[in-house]
Amino acid sequence: MVGQRVRTRFAPSPTGYLHVGGLRTALYNYLYAKKMGGDFIIRIEDTDQSRKVEDAQKNLIKTLEWAGIIADESPEHGGSYGPYVQSERLGLYDKYCKQLLSDNHAYYCFATHEELEENRQLQIKQGLQPKYNRKWLPEEIGGSMPASVIKKKLDEGGPYVIRMKVPDYISVWFEDIIRGPVEFDSATIDDQVLMKSDGFPTYHFASVIDDHFMEFTHIIRGEEWLSSMPKHLLLYEFFGWEPPKVAHLPLLLNADRSKLSKRQGDVAVEDYIRKGYSNDAIINFVAMLGWNEGEGSEQEVYSMEQLIEKFSLERVGKAGAVFNIEKLNWLEKQYIKNRPTEKLVSVIKPLLLAELEQKKSLMPLEIITSDAYLEKVVELMRERVGFEYEFVTFSSYFYFEPESYDEEAVKKRWTPDTHELLQEFLIILQTLDDFSAENIETELKKFVEPKSMKAAVLIHPLRILASGVSFGPSLYHLLEVLGQETVIRRIKAGNEKISFPV
RNA sequence: GGCCCCAUCGACUAGUGGUUAGGUCAUCACCCUUUCAAGGUGGUAGCACGGGUUCAAAUCCCGUUGGGGUCACCA
Numbered sequence: 001m002v003g004q005r006v007r008t009r010f011a012p013s014p015t016g017y018l019h020v021g022g023l024r025t026a027l028y029n030y031l032y033a034k035k036m037g038g039d040f041i042i043r044i045e046d047t048d049q050s051r052k053v054e055d056a057q058k059n060l061i062k063t064l065e066w067a068g069i070i071a072d073e074s075p076e077h078g079g080s081y082g083p084y085v086q087s088e089r090l091g092l093y094d095k096y097c098k099q100l101l102s103d104n105h106a107y108y109c110f111a112t113h114e115e116l117e118e119n120r121q122l123q124i125k126q127g128l129q130p131k132y133n134r135k136w137l138p139e140e141i142g143g144s145m146p147a148s149v150i151k152k153k154l155d156e157g158g159p160y161v162i163r164m165k166v167p168d169y170i171s172v173w174f175e176d177i178i179r180g181p182v183e184f185d186s187a188t189i190d191d192q193v194l195m196k197s198d199g200f201p202t203y204h205f206a207s208v209i210d211d212h213f214m215e216f217t218h219i220i221r222g223e224e225w226l227s228s229m230p231k232h233l234l235l236y237e238f239f240g241w242e243p244p245k246v247a248h249l250p251l252l253l254n255a256d257r258s259k260l261s262k263r264q265g266d267v268a269v270e271d272y273i274r275k276g277y278s279n280d281a282i283i284n285f286v287a288m289l290g291w292n293e294g295e296g297s298e299q300e301v302y303s304m305e306q307l308i309e310k311f312s313l314e315r316v317g318k319a320g321a322v323f324n325i326e327k328l329n330w331l332e333k334q335y336i337k338n339r340p341t342e343k344l345v346s347v348i349k350p351l352l353l354a355e356l357e358q359k360k361s362l363m364p365l366e367i368i369t370s371d372a373y374l375e376k377v378v379e380l381m382r383e384r385v386g387f388e389y390e391f392v393t394f395s396s397y398f399y400f401e402p403e404s405y406d407e408e409a410v411k412k413r414w415t416p417d418t419h420e421l422l423q424e425f426l427i428i429l430q431t432l433d434d435f436s437a438e439n440i441e442t443e444l445k446k447f448v449e450p451k452s453m454k455a456a457v458l459i460h461p462l463r464i465l466a467s468g469v470s471f472g473p474s475l476y477h478l479l480e481v482l483g484q485e486t487v488i489r490r491i492k493a494g495n496e497k498i499s500f501p502v
Numbered sequence: 503g504g505c506c507c508c509a510u511c512g513a514c515u516a517g518u519g520g521u522u523a524g525g526u527c528a529u530c531a532c533c534c535u536u537u538c539a540a541g542g543u544g545g546u547a548g549c550a551c552g553g554g555u556u557c558a559a560a561u562c563c564c565g566u567u568g569g570g571g572u573c574a575c576c577a
Contacts, residue, residue, distance in 0.1 A: 013577045048576055113575080120574090129504045130573060161575050179507070188505045188573085196575040203577045227506055227572045250508080250570095257569060285514095288526095292515060298525050300514095317515080320570065324513045327527045337540080383540040409537090459536040471538030 006038025007216045010064070010071075011207065013045045014056035017268035018063045020323065021222060021252040021260055024286045028249060029220045030069045031287070031311040038217070042074035043210060044085045047200045057085070063269050067279045068304050081214045086206050093201040096209055096239070097162055097194055105238040106194055107143070109136040110153050110160045131190045132163065141165055162195040164205075164235065172230035177218075177247035177313045184230040192231050204228060208235045211244060219246045220313070223320075224259075247313050250290050251320040260323055272328075276387035281332040283307070289321040301334050329386060336382055344382070345374045348391040352399060355392055361399050363486055368399050376481045380473035395472075398481065401490065402468025405498060409470035413460040414500050422465070422495045425458055426488065435484040437476035444476075465494035 010026035012018070018026075026042075033040040042064070044057050061076050073079025083089055100106035109132070111119075120130040137143025138150060153160070170186045194205040201209070211219060226248045236243040252260040260267055266275070272282055284302050293299065293310050302310070336344070352369060367373050377398045378391060385394055392399070428443055429435075448455050463475050466487055472478060479487050 011577090015577075045577065051576065109575095116574085124503080127503055159575090163575095176507095182506070184506075190573070193575050198575075200575090202575070207577090222571095223507065224571055224577095229506095248507085253570080255513085259570070288514065290514090294516070296516065296524080298516085300526055319508050321515090322513055324527075327514065330527055333540090381539095384538065454536090456536050463537065469538090473538080475536060 004217055006033055006036035006218060007041060007214070008033040008038065008218050008220055009041045009043055009211070009214070009216050010069075011043045011045050011210075011221075012060050013048065013051065013203075014053055014060065015048075015051045016053050016056055017270050018060050019260075019267050020269055020272070020282075020286060021267075023064070023067060023069075023269050023282070024252065024289060025220065025222055025249060026064055026069050027067070027283060027287060028247075028291070028311075028313075028316070029218075031307055032218065032220060032313055033072075034308045035311045039072040040069070041079065041081070041214065041216075042071040042076075042084065043214065044075055045203060045207065046085060046087045047196075047203060047206050049087070049198070049200065059270075063273075066273065067269070067283055086201070086210065089206070089210065090200070092213070093195070093206055093209055094199075097201070097205070100164065100194070100238055101162065103238065104141045104165065106162050106164050107136060107138050107141065108150055108154065108160045109163045109191075109193075110158060111135060129188065134191060136163075137165065137191075142168070159197040161193045161197050163191040164194050164231070164238075166191055166231075166234060172233050174229060174233055174243075174246065176226075176229075177245055178250075178316050179226075179248060179318060182226070182229070184227075186230070186234075189230050189234070192228075204231055205235070208232050212236070212239070212241050216244050218313075219244050221246075221248060223248045223251050247316065249316060250318055252289060253320045253322045255322060255324075257320065257322065265323075265325070276389050277328065277332055278335055278388065280335045281328060284335075285328045285331050287311075289323065291316045301331065333386055336385060336388065339382075341375050341378050342371075344378045344388065344391065345371055347388050348378070349374060351389055351392045355396075355399070359400055362401055362489065363399060363483075367483075373481070380477055380481060384473065397467040397469070397472075401493070402465075404468060405464050405494065406469050409460070409464050410498055413464060413470075414498065415457070416500050418457070418461050419495060419498075419500060421458060422461055422491060425462075426491050426495070429484070429491070430488055432484065435480060435487075437474070437480040440479050441476045462491070465491050465498075 008029040010022070010029050012022055030040045042061060046052050046057075057075060061071070061074060064071070071077065073081060073084065075082075075084040097106065111132070116132070119133050123130045134143055136145050136150070138145050138147060140147065166186050166189045168186060171183055172186060172189070173181065173183045176182050192204050193202050195201055229246065229248075233243055254260055254264040256264070266272060269282070280303070283304060284307075287302065287307050288300075291311065292315060294315050349369065352374070356365065356369070361368060377395060381391055381395050385391055425444070425447055428447060429440070432439060432443065444455060444458060448458060459475050460470070463472065463478070464470060466478060466482060482490075
């Protein structure tokens, strides 16, 4: 093991979308592998045929790649330890299950579902831990079932499963990288089914076999697997294999501290993508849920490169973490604030183009879809939006005429004089040769001063007429970017529609 | 219920025997300001409880309480 190249894995079952908890598990596996100069692998656990969802595998991998988590080996991209889909490795499980059988570490079990259920109910009623009652444990490994009966059943060809024989009166101990030493009494470990009656292995069996043959050095997975660790360890022992190091991650929680689930909000990474969150923010956020750099660091914003550089399993916390959307929102804003202008423009341009298919603009298309124009919009709005798409939606007045005027704002800002004042100032704006923010500002001040009025009496109505809303960037810059023609058109239109009293 | 894991502000966390218990989000106030943001300053707010060990405990030990996970021919 010493000096061995680190190999970690993310092993989802293709049953649907990628869960944010899964994203974090994948991320930590990825970060650790990359930090150690090793490899990160994706393996698909599709041993439950009934739950398999079409395209899930593809989507899982696509979503991980969106997040910037690129596997060195995966079913989509191959590798030298394949196949990376468990349903394509059935022969392997079969072979090693036979070995367990002949070594008396496993046995056939012909119990029916009804029998099992009955047994379970009985045990629950007696206040016992539900466990298989070992009815089919053969005589030669300490059970009571004669070999002849087993052979007869086998010959009849009836359905059966294969169970592992958990040794009695031993204790299973291991060292978890995150939690330290953990110990289980074998009396609490069930004779886990290894092979199902459909010939497929269970998760427990397949993952141990694969983890061994794919030569993973570290297993990093959610805490929900902690209590099945002893079964896995026993399997390694049966085979005489050296188990990988393990780290069980704390769970992601709902606001009420239960395991993060649907019903209480979105859990699919795709949901967050749809809502407009960027991969930068999601990765950053999810990374900080359970891990921190420590040593007094007060950094909050980390790039993937920085995460790889700083990550360590030792600094992963033990307690579950609540998935708090407010902080994610804040992070998203941080990224928008600092993202290069060209990058933002390249993202919003297609969104705007799509919007223009639906809605008509009175502004010259070649101008409002130009890089130069969008760059100005971005600079004015980047500190005011929560998501990239808001450069288009939240800022629609940069491209479209206001459809209505904020009623509250109009009520608050209009006086009997407003109409007249706007009329007069419009003339000044129409004759302006230099329609710059600076110039507009001086003209407005010049206009208002002799009347001994405050600039605000015009500023607010102008903003409302130009944008339809009462908030936004500096008025003068807003007007400059919109351009003389548009501004004049909007003032005229609005001043006609709004009359005092409102 | 058995077994296992966990426990610092509302949330994410720093802290590894001696700190005025620090930072970030959220929240509140003020400043800046034409609005909204952004930014700045300041504030409210936390070691679950009880026993030990020690000169000294958020930190080590035990217990209690609370929360979570898991007990499938699902992963």
